[in-house]
Amino acid sequence: MKEYVKVAVDAMGGDYAPVEPVKGAVDAVNANEEIFVYLVGQKAVIEAELAKYTYPRERISIVEASEVIETGEPPVNAIRGKKDSSMVVALNMVRRQEADAIVSSGSTGALLVGGQVLVGRLKGVERPPLAPLIPTAKGVSLLIDCGANVDARSSHLVQFAKMGSIYMEHVVGIRNPKVAIVNIGAEEEKGNALVKETYPLLKACRNINFIGSIEAREIPEGKADVIVCEAFVGNVILKLYEGVGATLIGKVKSGMMSSLRSKIGALLVKPALKATLKDFDASQYGGAPLLGLKGLVVKTHGSSKAVEFKNSILQCIQFKQQQINEKIKEYILPDSEDKAKEVE
Amino acid sequence: MKEYVKVAVDAMGGDYAPVEPVKGAVDAVNANEEIFVYLVGQKAVIEAELAKYTYPRERISIVEASEVIETGEPPVNAIRGKKDSSMVVALNMVRRQEADAIVSSGSTGALLVGGQVLVGRLKGVERPPLAPLIPTAKGVSLLIDCGANVDARSSHLVQFAKMGSIYMEHVVGIRNPKVAIVNIGAEEEKGNALVKETYPLLKACRNINFIGSIEAREIPEGKADVIVCEAFVGNVILKLYEGVGATLIGKVKSGMMSSLRSKIGALLVKPALKATLKDFDASQYGGAPLLGLKGLVVKTHGSSKAVEFKNSILQCIQFKQQQINEKIKEYILPDSEDKAKEVE
Numbered sequence: 001m002k003e004y005v006k007v008a009v010d011a012m013g014g015d016y017a018p019v020e021p022v023k024g025a026v027d028a029v030n031a032n033e034e035i036f037v038y039l040v041g042q043k044a045v046i047e048a049e050l051a052k053y054t055y056p057r058e059r060i061s062i063v064e065a066s067e068v069i070e071t072g073e074p075p076v077n078a079i080r081g082k083k084d085s086s087m088v089v090a091l092n093m094v095r096r097q098e099a100d101a102i103v104s105s106g107s108t109g110a111l112l113v114g115g116q117v118l119v120g121r122l123k124g125v126e127r128p129p130l131a132p133l134i135p136t137a138k139g140v141s142l143l144i145d146c147g148a149n150v151d152a153r154s155s156h157l158v159q160f161a162k163m164g165s166i167y168m169e170h171v172v173g174i175r176n177p178k179v180a181i182v183n184i185g186a187e188e189e190k191g192n193a194l195v196k197e198t199y200p201l202l203k204a205c206r207n208i209n210f211i212g213s214i215e216a217r218e219i220p221e222g223k224a225d226v227i228v229c230e231a232f233v234g235n236v237i238l239k240l241y242e243g244v245g246a247t248l249i250g251k252v253k254s255g256m257m258s259s260l261r262s263k264i265g266a267l268l269v270k271p272a273l274k275a276t277l278k279d280f281d282a283s284q285y286g287g288a289p290l291l292g293l294k295g296l297v298v299k300t301h302g303s304s305k306a307v308e309f310k311n312s313i314l315q316c317i318q319f320k321q322q323q324i325n326e327k328i329k330e331y332i333l334p335d336s337e338d339k340a341k342e343v344e
Numbered sequence: 345m346k347e348y349v350k351v352a353v354d355a356m357g358g359d360y361a362p363v364e365p366v367k368g369a370v371d372a373v374n375a376n377e378e379i380f381v382y383l384v385g386q387k388a389v390i391e392a393e394l395a396k397y398t399y400p401r402e403r404i405s406i407v408e409a410s411e412v413i414e415t416g417e418p419p420v421n422a423i424r425g426k427k428d429s430s431m432v433v434a435l436n437m438v439r440r441q442e443a444d445a446i447v448s449s450g451s452t453g454a455l456l457v458g459g460q461v462l463v464g465r466l467k468g469v470e471r472p473p474l475a476p477l478i479p480t481a482k483g484v485s486l487l488i489d490c491g492a493n494v495d496a497r498s499s500h501l502v503q504f505a506k507m508g509s510i511y512m513e514h515v516v517g518i519r520n521p522k523v524a525i526v527n528i529g530a531e532e533e534k535g536n537a538l539v540k541e542t543y544p545l546l547k548a549c550r551n552i553n554f555i556g557s558i559e560a561r562e563i564p565e566g567k568a569d570v571i572v573c574e575a576f577v578g579n580v581i582l583k584l585y586e587g588v589g590a591t592l593i594g595k596v597k598s599g600m601m602s603s604l605r606s607k608i609g610a611l612l613v614k615p616a617l618k619a620t621l622k623d624f625d626a627s628q629y630g631g632a633p634l635l636g637l638k639g640l641v642v643k644t645h646g647s648s649k650a651v652e653f654k655n656s657i658l659q660c661i662q663f664k665q666q667q668i669n670e671k672i673k674e675y676i677l678p679d680s681e682d683k684a685k686e687v688e
Contacts, residue, residue: 137591147528150536184491184579192494192576216583220591232536235528236577237584239560244588247481247564248624252596255620256613265612269599272606276599280592 004036004059005317008090008099011041012068013106015303018042021105022049024309029059031310034317038063038099041086065089071302075109079117087111091118094295101296101316103287105304112148115290115297122325124332125292127156129231130299131164132288133172134241135280138222142168142177146234148290154198157181157228158205162331163291164226165208170322171315172225176209180224182233183213194230202228207331245280287312289319292328296320348380348403349661352434352443355385356412357450359647362386365449366393368653373403375654378661382407382443385430409433415646419453423461431455435462438639445640445660447631449648456492459634459641466669468676469636471496473504473575474643475511476632478585479624482566486512486521490578492634498542501525501572502549506675507635508570509552514666515659516569520553524568526577527557538574546572551675589624631656633663636672640664 009025011018018041025037039046040063047062067085069078082088087106091114093099102119104111112130121128129145144164149156161179168177181202183191188199190213202210214224216237229237256266286308287300296319300312353369355362362385369381383390384407391406411429413422426432431450435458437443446463448455456474465472473489488508493500505523512521525546527535532543534557546554558568560581573581600610630652631644640663644656 137594150528182580184494184576184583195576216580217587217590219584220587232528232539233577233580236526236560236580239528240563240581240584241588243561243564244585245592246561248589248592250481251620251624252617255616258616258620262613262616265609265614265616268609269606269613270609272599272602272609273596276595276602280595 005034005101005320006036006038006099007313007316008038008040008063008093008102009309009313010086010090010102010104010106011039011046012065012086013104014300015105016305017105018045018049020304020306021103021309022046023053023306024304024313025060026050026053026055027306027310028313029055032314032317035059035313037061037313038090038093040065040090040093041068042066063089063093069107069110071107073107073110075107075113078107078110079114087114088118091115091297094119094297097295099295100320101298103298103300103309103312103316105287105300105302105309108147108299108302111297111299112290115293119293119295119297122292122294122329122332124329125163126159127152128290128292129156129160129163130288130290131160131167132238133285134219134227134238135285136220136222140172140285141219141222141225141227142172143227143229143234143238144291145229145231146238146288147231150231152194152230154194154201157194157198157230158201159292159332161202161205161208161210161226161228163328164228166324166327166331167289167291168225170324170327171318174225177225178211178223179208179226179228180211180214182219182227182229182237183215186213186215188212198228249277285311286315289315292332294325296325349378349445349664350380350382350443351657351660352382352384352407352437352446353653353657354430354434354446354448354450355383355390356409356430357448358644359449360649361449362389362393364648364650365447365653366390367397367650368648368657369404370394370397370399371650371654372657373399376658376661379403379657381405381657382434382437384409384434384437385412386410407433407437413451413454415451417451417454419451419457422451422454423458431458432462435459435641438463438641441639443639444664445642447642447644447653447656447660449631449644449646449653452491452643452646455641455643456634459637463637463639463641466636466638466673466676468673469507470503471500472634472636473500473507474632474634475504475508476582477516477629478563478571478582479629480564480566484516484629485563485566485569485571486516487571487573487578487582488635489573489575490582490632491575494575496538496574498538498545501538501542501574502545503636503676505546505549505552505554505570505572507672508572510668510671510675511633511635512569514668514671515662518569521569522555522567523552523570523572524555524558526563526571526573526581527559530557530559532556542572593621629655630659633659636676638669640668
């Protein structure tokens, strides 16, 4: 078999399973010849979906899994109890290196637990962060960590900064990415206990381009490429991004419907506006990787459609070819910092 | 002298001092007969500004203060060192009950320190939170705490919930306001250590209408009236609100300029859009009170214009007439909860 990038797609996870993950898989193999997809889930259901499409049959294979993990289930119970669920089966394929990556829009909690328990952490990684790309005025930034590790310690945040840097440089292609820590003021002495403890550690890191604190106001401006924070704050940032955006767009739309004059105007601006707002839609940028695991685990939004599945699958190519995990292993250990620098 | 609501305005604080605070004071006394303003700052400068306007002269008085606290100064040094600054002089007027309230758009840090050190906390209040109103799809919500107390404890958050409830009910006029705690999921077992500890305490509070967790996504929807969080998270929410809003509006505007067709449309929708977006502008809702002090301390945005000063000054009327501080004293002590409930 040719050296494909093999992606196990959880065909039963998310709000629109199996329709959208299956369509996303088909679109991905049609878009790129290096991709091989395992569709994991209930065979009959997946076959019925697949029958709708034309695609290179040698690059999609169905893997049977009889159970489905539901959104509300306690993560640990779900992973332990449902050994034959699409998510657990797909995670085990990554563990056994039968697949390079898993893409799932199922329960975030279950995927975080399963990623750590089944796939396992890379040597030296203390906590694997979930790191989505968020849109900014200038392009995208990586928000790390965004839900995996509440009550993190400063050493975790330093590792997030390093892993995020590697990801932005080698997967997204930003040279010497700017790293900043989320804070409530620009000065070094500002912040809560965690930030005050982490700041000097980041400053001392020689293999990242640390630019200091970033205030939340500056995040959408694109002031930094890698936004470091602990998971609670990261989750608030991600969710509020969506929330303010949605409410504001809703207000703009209803404002435009308020008079005959503005209704006519709305018809004229609609196409241009739609294209603009698409740029600011987080779902355009693929899924969020759970970094620092022995394999790639990608979480896509629960309401992902085919385009997000496709983008998330294609994302795996860069991740594998750029040998991100090898780079993480090399840079993650504190005492390897100076050595790594010398080698450069 | 008639029983005025007496407000000491820091005429030298903020980006547009003295022009905007002086104009705001004039507008406030012209708008409402119950307001008396002390303009605190350099007399000659303030007199020159005041000369531009017509207003009831018996309701504005200048109080000389020779120094000015700058934005960058370390708060404690500023408050201790500049005894004759406009902010310190105004705070001391509140301490001596010569004024009911201070309104300042000077250094937030200095005002927080000065509020606690000079005006002092009400009996029973552990930490005074800064609590701005933020716009939502339904109106406004109170975000409490938003910068005053990083690394807060659960007992502080419970007090914030109580003080915020009183403020929303009696100053803003929301009956039985819904109180929620910022969390990263809806379930009671979700959250970081602080939230997990605080949640059951809020649930046990009998004199607030606690509705559980609120995810950041739901804040702009207006799901709760009082949004409880510790200061670091609150600051991130407030700043990101502004940041996402500004970036998105910028994108909408440039999107509309992208073709001739959309440019014509933009001219037609402009007035309607402007009115809509004004609703979503936090500055429309007056300043943020620092609750739980022996007097009212109101912080307005550093870039406040006359309209925000005016609104912040007028806000003081409700605060005084509704005897907010008396209500806080009554409700704040943990052991008074049940008694207070019985009295109702």
